[in-house]
Amino acid sequence: MLGLMMQGQLTLTGIMRHAQENFSAREIVSITADNPRHRYTYGDAFARAAQLANALRKLGAQSGDCIGTLAWNDHRHFELYYATSCSGLVCHTINPRLFSEQITYIIRHAEDRWLFVDPAFVPLLEPLADDLSCVNGFVILCDQARMPATTLRNVFCYETLLTQESADFSWPELDEQSAAALCYTSGTTGNPKGVLYSHRAMTLHTYGVLMPNAFALQDDEAVMPVVPMFHVNAWSLPYAAPVMGAKLVLPGQKMGCGETLCTLIREEEVNAAAGVPTVWLALQQYLRETGLEIPSLQRVIVGGAACPWSIMQEFEERNGVYTHHAWGMTEMSPVGTFNGRLPESIRPEERKQRRLKQGRAAFGVEMRIVDDSGKRLPHDGIAFGALQVRGPWICERYFKSDVSALTSDGWFDTGDVATIDPDGYLGITDRTKDVIKSGGEWISSIELENIAVAMPEIQEAAVIGVAHEKWDERPLLVVVTVPGAEVDTAEILRRFHGKVARWWIPDACLVVDAIPHTATGKISKKDLRIQLADYCWPEMLPA
């Protein structure tokens, strides 16, 4: 028997309407190339999104077309998010940090009809343009006065387009299953793969991340996504903030600049911010250097990589800021887990261990860990296995793929290796492809890296498995040291004793000038393994 409730559709248009009814006077503050502090309201933003939707229609965009964006975090990108998705188009955010060949590939694969481009990315696109025959033209995200000279064909000025249009647009009633947005993963092997988000998935994900043990935004708060809007919907904050009426503070292209982040936090009274660990390193360094305070900031959400304890500790002790671990991936919209605020009653050492974990599954995400044969492993906090997930905001298949991306019983394999404890806390111990298989047992490279980066002379660390005659693979520690630090590699290895099982301790420590990174800023172990393909173990092997 079916229930008899309304079939209200879960769409991003619903988010827009909710914000218009309740929070039209709340602000969006942006840094753009042409304005160091652009400031307007959600009401203004959605009115301009309507103008943009009219413009897109005049440009010939048809329902289901992909519209590409190459843009930083600012109000125009926000307008693009809503104007495209809510008018039945697909908002395809393109990561400008990808290699040129990858950018060409994904624009062609998505068949983007129009590209909306920050002036800064015009030089990046010009050499690719001949290969982008699917693209009808380019819209530059600036006003007429700042239009760059360009070899791109069929170029429009964003602000000029908008002024010609009405702020009345009859937003269509969309099916919640319609595609809303598209983002490609920069996989380490093969071509990038597109994740085609539905309105339903985006809306449910927004509910999930707003829960009181997750982002928990309020209407008197300001939130700053220091995660790019060109990658995985900026962790859904451009949707979550308007739902709750939180002020949205968008740092433009200044996301890695400690001074900019500090200034925005202080002047816009930012309460919550989200980003990868490296941006917080930049902020903390700036705060140390200047002695400035950031009293409004209460909480920082860290994802994309495990957050070193030193960052969490410095935030807490120096700034009174609580750091929350979150974990997810492009295929998960992206949030899978969130480490909520722990009660004060938990004793310090357990607190620390818990806070270093990735947190509990958002309500809507189910997790399991399985062994090589697919058998479920216990959630005892000790057993570790391949992490698999399912739920309504998780990818079922990649864009234009005709095969499911799931296991035969309907779960998505994350490529991570993890533990889950009896209270549901996830602890990522490795990537499936990075886990080191030594003598038939698994060694977690991430756990070793966490120990290494906690050492004062080490700036960055990676542990990879290197072929070994007797044990198949043994861990090699590769480090970048703090500038000017004196390093004793034997001493570094000695410091692992007592912290992990003896057979986990790396067999050698290699100091390098730089560790390779992927386009999204993560350590590229694939490239590191290629660089070190000819590495030979030193004489002294473990007893």
Added chain:
Amino acid sequence: MLGLMMQGQLTLTGIMRHAQENFSAREIVSITADNPRHRYTYGDAFARAAQLANALRKLGAQSGDCIGTLAWNDHRHFELYYATSCSGLVCHTINPRLFSEQITYIIRHAEDRWLFVDPAFVPLLEPLADDLSCVNGFVILCDQARMPATTLRNVFCYETLLTQESADFSWPELDEQSAAALCYTSGTTGNPKGVLYSHRAMTLHTYGVLMPNAFALQDDEAVMPVVPMFHVNAWSLPYAAPVMGAKLVLPGQKMGCGETLCTLIREEEVNAAAGVPTVWLALQQYLRETGLEIPSLQRVIVGGAACPWSIMQEFEERNGVYTHHAWGMTEMSPVGTFNGRLPESIRPEERKQRRLKQGRAAFGVEMRIVDDSGKRLPHDGIAFGALQVRGPWICERYFKSDVSALTSDGWFDTGDVATIDPDGYLGITDRTKDVIKSGGEWISSIELENIAVAMPEIQEAAVIGVAHEKWDERPLLVVVTVPGAEVDTAEILRRFHGKVARWWIPDACLVVDAIPHTATGKISKKDLRIQLADYCWPEMLPA
């Protein structure tokens, strides 16, 4: 183009799984007829729900069957919620305060196959049993030792049934559109009408009520629903609490007892509680009499009727408790709006005016106000009209009705008259049928009642429209006075001056011993109008 995300279904089974994975050690504490403080965990509860699901299958319950409950707020009722809905049955909660004829009507209308009954309600059912041929039998919610002697046929003991069953049950993968629960509205006219909730509606409603500006429960909190589980899902708290891992404190049949509520709050360290205004009056009176403190309690959610300012003020000033207004109805699962915590920065008088309103629409609910011709009225906080709503947890049609309950353009008319301000705050000014139409203009009976109950000598007040030769209708104020109070009705009427437009002031004030109430504890203006059908205006009419 459709998105390519997993079709994870939104079901109450998902809530159960989420709680089992994350919060199986968190507690449910109940007062039952046989145990003054029953205490176990969510893990225990869901294991027993599995036993119950096995028992229901053995009793012959088939997918889609309605299973009736006549029960207070306790752990067994919680088990029934999940065992029925998650096994594909429909949890039909029956309000024991309805008239016998209504109870008979709804059991027959729902075709309940089995009734699960607290021992206290056995005497209520016995005289009706002959008319309940659809019911296969009765399960009494107690252990074998406390089984009452009864004339009911085919009677089972709940605890005995459970001990015979395994705690393994293979919960089916349900479609989110399946019916999960059924609740009848006690309409003031005609037969009660059933609202058949789907799993999807219940799940989305749970997301909605958990938002950070609404219930905002946390995993280190305890929440006490002082709203009956036999009426509108106890405002969804039996679903919301396990999603967040909040301890659930269930006061059994002692919901109106100030001493019990106080003891539970103090001993179980309750942080949040929800109920109608009258239960808080009882609690506040007990606290005044005993001088006891309730330091753990932070917030109280009030719905079902407008909360008098005096209750809010006393909670805030005496107990440091923040009172939140919420508004909804059976047809809305039930929550429509919630009045979140206001920033301290708002000045006191505006704060008070805002807090007396019903709050903002939950994300998922859309609201509009329309005039008699169905034309939309502005959201300016001044215009008032018929309040209409839509969204995925709002009733589309009543159970077994073959006509839609919606307007021709798909909105549900709430029967309320309201304003909506530019920030989305709803102010209920009246019921459509209670609004007083005087000289072609509308007068809000509720606004007048709020002024009356704020007077120290008035305990309860109702304003109804009484036929008037010249003005069609004029307002009559009917009051019950505080025991022992001296009352000067002319003085009472004088005190309205300056608070409302002169022509709104009631033409007379009538002191009565009691004002009639409905089965759900609200003032029954319908009955009051019948009682006063022969009322004649005194000589002195307004100038």
